[in-house]
Amino acid sequence: MTPLAGCLLVSSMLFAVGLAGALTRRNTILVLVGIELMLNAANLNFVAFWRFGPHNGASTGMIFGIFSIGVAAAEAAVGLALILAVYRHTKTTDLSQLTGRPQ
Amino acid sequence: MSLMSATFFILAAITLVGACAAMMLRGLVHCALAVAIAFAGLGTLYLNLGAQFLGLAQLLVYVGAIAVLIVFVILLTRGGDSDSPPLSRAALPITGLLVAACIFAVLAWAVFHSFAVHSAVPLAAPATVRELGTVLMADYVLPLEVIGLMLTAALIGAAIIAMREKQATQ
Amino acid sequence: MLDQVFVLLKHWLLGYSPVVLQPAVSILLTILPILLVFPVLFALTTVLERKGLGRIQNRYGPNRVGFFGILQPMADAVKSLTKEDIVPASADHTVHFLAPLILLAVAFLPYAVLPIGRNMIAADLDAGVLFFFAIGAISELSVFMAGWSSRNKYSLLGAMRAVAQMISYEVPLLLSSVAVIMAAGSLSTVVIVEKQSGFSGIFPHWYVLTPWGFAGFILFMIAATAETNRSPFDLPEGESEIIAGYYIEYSGFKFALFFLGEYLGMFAISGLGITLFLGGWTAPLPFLTWVPSWIWFFAKLLGLIIGFIWVRGTLPRLRMDQLMNFAWKFMLPMALVVVVSAGAWRFLGQGVTRWLVSLVFIAVAYVLLARGVETRNRIAKRTYRFAE
Numbered sequence: 287m288t289p290l291a292g293c294l295l296v297s298s299m300l301f302a303v304g305l306a307g308a309l310t311r312r313n314t315i316l317v318l319v320g321i322e323l324m325l326n327a328a329n330l331n332f333v334a335f336w337r338f339g340p341h342n343g344a345s346t347g348m349i350f351g352i353f354s355i356g357v358a359a360a361e362a363a364v365g366l367a368l369i370l371a372v373y374r375h376t377k378t379t380d381l382s383q384l385t386g387r388p389q
Numbered sequence: 390m391s392l393m394s395a396t397f398f399i400l401a402a403i404t405l406v407g408a409c410a411a412m413m414l415r416g417l418v419h420c421a422l423a424v425a426i427a428f429a430g431l432g433t434l435y436l437n438l439g440a441q442f443l444g445l446a447q448l449l450v451y452v453g454a455i456a457v458l459i460v461f462v463i464l465l466t467r468g469g470d471s472d473s474p475p476l477s478r479a480a481l482p483i484t485g486l487l488v489a490a491c492i493f494a495v496l497a498w499a500v501f502h503s504f505a506v507h508s509a510v511p512l513a514a515p516a517t518v519r520e521l522g523t524v525l526m527a528d529y530v531l532p533l534e535v536i537g538l539m540l541t542a543a544l545i546g547a548a549i550i551a552m553r554e555k556q557a558t559q
Numbered sequence: 560m561l562d563q564v565f566v567l568l569k570h571w572l573l574g575y576s577p578v579v580l581q582p583a584v585s586i587l588l589t590i591l592p593i594l595l596v597f598p599v600l601f602a603l604t605t606v607l608e609r610k611g612l613g614r615i616q617n618r619y620g621p622n623r624v625g626f627f628g629i630l631q632p633m634a635d636a637v638k639s640l641t642k643e644d645i646v647p648a649s650a651d652h653t654v655h656f657l658a659p660l661i662l663l664a665v666a667f668l669p670y671a672v673l674p675i676g677r678n679m680i681a682a683d684l685d686a687g688v689l690f691f692f693a694i695g696a697i698s699e700l701s702v703f704m705a706g707w708s709s710r711n712k713y714s715l716l717g718a719m720r721a722v723a724q725m726i727s728y729e730v731p732l733l734l735s736s737v738a739v740i741m742a743a744g745s746l747s748t749v750v751i752v753e754k755q756s757g758f759s760g761i762f763p764h765w766y767v768l769t770p771w772g773f774a775g776f777i778l779f780m781i782a783a784t785a786e787t788n789r790s791p792f793d794l795p796e797g798e799s800e801i802i803a804g805y806y807i808e809y810s811g812f813k814f815a816l817f818f819l820g821e822y823l824g825m826f827a828i829s830g831l832g833i834t835l836f837l838g839g840w841t842a843p844l845p846f847l848t849w850v851p852s853w854i855w856f857f858a859k860l861l862g863l864i865i866g867f868i869w870v871r872g873t874l875p876r877l878r879m880d881q882l883m884n885f886a887w888k889f890m891l892p893m894a895l896v897v898v899v900s901a902g903a904w905r906f907l908g909q910g911v912t913r914w915l916v917s918l919v920f921i922a923v924a925y926v927l928l929a930r931g932v933e934t935r936n937r938i939a940k941r942t943y944r945f946a947e
Contacts, residue, residue: 289397293438294500296401300408300427302493307412309485315417315463319424322455323408326431329447337438345524348516351435351443352525355450356536360543362455366462367551373466374553418707422654425700432693445689453696453729457722460703464719518686518746 293334301327314372314379318365325358396437404430417463425456442518562851565592566678589681593670600860601822602632608868615872635815642811647709650808654708659809659816662701666823668694672748673830676840676853680749687748688736691831692729695786698824699725705817706805717804720879721788721795727886728785728792734894735775735782738901739766739835748831752839761845765838770918771900774925776836778894780866783828785886787821790871794879829863830856889928896924 287295301324308320329351336347373379407427411420428451435444525533569588576584606628610620621628646655672687674680684690699722706718743751743766757764766772785792796804806817833839837859840852877885900917907913 289394291500292394292397292401295497296405296434298493298496298500299405300431301496302489303405303408303412305492306486306489309488310482311412313417315459315466316412316420319411319420319459322451323411323424323427326428326451330431330434333435333438333440333443336440345516345521348440348443348521349524349529351440352446352521353532353536355443355446356540359450359455360540362458363547364543364550366458367547369462370465370551379466419654422700422704429697441684441686442689445686445693448693449689449696453693453699454726457699457703457726460700461719461722464707464715518689519744 288338290334290338293330293338297327297330297334300324300330312381314369314381314384315366317381318362318369321365322358322362325354329354397434400430400434400437404434418460421456421460421463424459425452428452428456440516442516442521562677562853564851565676565853593681594667597667597670597823597826598819600826601819602636604822604826604864605635606631607864608871611865611868612872615869639812639815644811644813645808647711647808649710651708651710654704655808658701658705658708659813659820661704662698662820663816663823665694665698665701666820666827669827670830673827673834674748674752674839675830675856676851679840679853683747683749686746688740688746688751688831688835691827692733692736695824695828696729698820702805705809709805709808711808714805714807717795717807721805724788724792724795724879724882724886725786727883728782728890731778731886731890731894732782732786734891734898735779736831736835738771738775738894738898741898742766742772742901742905748834748839752834752841755838756841758845763838763841763843763845765836765841765843767836767838769904770914770921771897771904772836774893774921775897775901776832778890778897779832779836780863782886782890783825783832784867784870785882786828787825789825789867791874791877792882794876794882825867826860826864829860829867832863833859888931892928893924896920 304320304323304327306320307323308317311317311320332347332351332354336344336351339347369379372384376384378384404427407423407425407430410423411427414420414423429448432444432448432452435447438444569585572588573581573585606621609631610622610628613620621631624630624634646652669691671681672684672690702721702725703718706714706716706721709715739751740746743754745751745754755764755766762768767776784790788796796806806814809817833856840856842848842850842852842855900920903920904913904917907916
């Protein structure tokens with residue numbers, strides 16, 4: 287197994303863990319945490335291909351990673367602000383109560 | 390080369406353990422601290438792969454800002470006070486885990502049947518900050534300006550959304 | 560020769576180790592001086608601080624233990640080691656135990672990128688300054704861990720205030736460093752010090768002797784005082800405010816570790832301020848270059864520490880809202896103006912023009928901002944609101 291395959295497997299595992307968390311956890315904040323983990327897994331993919339891929343040396347991979355970190359920061363800020371606003375309105379962060387589905 | 394693999398395994402293990410703990414622990418603040426460990430592990434993975442600027446930016450932004458933001462919001466929304474079970478009831482957890490496992494299976498199959506497992510010795514990829522700055526200012530100046538605009542919009546938007554409405558009682 | 564004595568000592572000792580182990584021994588020989596020197600400096604600083612504060616407050620400091628109290632750190636060490644380690648029953652034991660350890664680990668890391676002398680740096684990273692700030696940002700999490708795990712309302716309140724303060728003051732800190740990075744053209748601390756190593760006549764090329772550098776240095780030092788929770792920004796840990804803030808529930812050795820971590824952070828950020836603005840290990844006057852470089856670094860560090868102690872003894876504590884207002888409404892715009900001014904300096908040619916332009920930028924911004932900060936808080940007539 288080459289280093290590139292190792293990195294890609296790690297990022298796939300991270301993506302799967304993030305996806306599992308985002309789909310199963312009840313708290314909205316943890317869903318957001320799962321989304322952040324998925325974004326990070328994609329970033330790891332970019333860095334792995336930048337380092338080991340066929341066109342290595344071109345900075346595109348790293349530039350994309352930097353922009354991805356910036357976008358993730360902005361998205362986390364706005365998402366958490368939304369969670370705060372929803373909490374102020376409904377006094378809960380529990381997804382099953384927020385969707386109104388009887389569970 | 391073998392030393393690089395050993396550190397890579399250790400760092401990858403720390404990251405994955407942190408991520409799994411973040412998605413499985415009961416206490417919300419414990420989950421937030423575990424995801425901070427996962428972010429830090431990823432940052433050190435980037436440093437191990439030679440992406441100095443990106444690894445340090447990951448540590449600065451994710452661990453230093455986003456993890457702290459998550460922790461703040463958990464405390465502001467009285468996280469961990471409720472004693473409901475962490476996972477939703479009925480069939481939903483199994484479905485979610487099954488979907489995630491299927492996606493991981495597909496991705497792993499894609500990795501093992503691609504050129505990745507057959508590629509040769511990796512070449513060195515130097516990336517000084519100076520090169521990064523030159524490329525950013527020359528080729529990618531439009532995305533740079535757009536991301537500045539977007540971050541400003543996100544800052545103002547988040548502040549407005551989370552602002553407490555003024556009490557009109559005098 | 561005396562300048563490079565430690566480097567030569569390291570190479571001589573390295574010659575005595577077997578070839579296989581040489582990378583590991585080299586790393587060990589580089590790290591060991593850092594691990595030994597800075598805690599000793601911490602011990603000396605505790606005595607210096609207590610005696611200095613005592614003198615400012617018109618009393619003697621500690622003078623029982625040893626000659627003029629110089630052995631006081633020994634007494635403190637014995638006390639903190641032999642005190643009972645009480646952990647509250649409802650505290651979160653894992654996080655409570657890990658918080659001081661993480662703080663200490665994170666406090667030692669930034670020393671790797673500080674150039675203590677000529678050719679004396681532990682890790683010459685390409686992005687050294689960014690490494691420093693990334694590690695500093697991680698320490699906020701350990702402060703929060705300490706405060707939250709104690710399950711104590713005051714502790715949590717102190718931790719939240721400390722984290723909010725640290726995040727707010729990180730932005731002016733980073734922006735004033737960006738001005739230096741722009742002028743030097745590199746993120747590597749070694750390159751930044753080398754850019755400041757010339758002399759024009761009798762004046763060194765230190766960045767603090769330029770208009771934007773002076774303003775940037777003052778902003779950097781104020782932000783550094785706030786980052787390390789030193790007075791006048793020590794609301795999260797003031798004894799009369801919130802008992803002891805986020806380390807109430809720590810006793811004995813763990814409290815000493817927190818103390819050590821805080822002082823190490825203070826030294827590290829002073830070291831960075833010296834590297835960025837005061838020319839690192841370079842001499843201030845051209846005829847003093849025969850003094851070894853590491854002596855200059857430690858002399859400047861001592862000067863900054865004395866400055867910190869002086870400010871602590873003189874200024875009153877800032878309230879939380881005053882602190883936040885100061886960071887966001889004065890220091891952040893001022894830091895942005897310093898960046899613009901540094902840009903003007905860098906891209907105008909040599910001569911009087913660039914001095915005038917950068918000085919005008921900073922002076923105008925300072926007057927406007929100071930005026931703006933002052934008029935908001937005019938004391939108004941007291942009004943009463945009654946319940947209807």
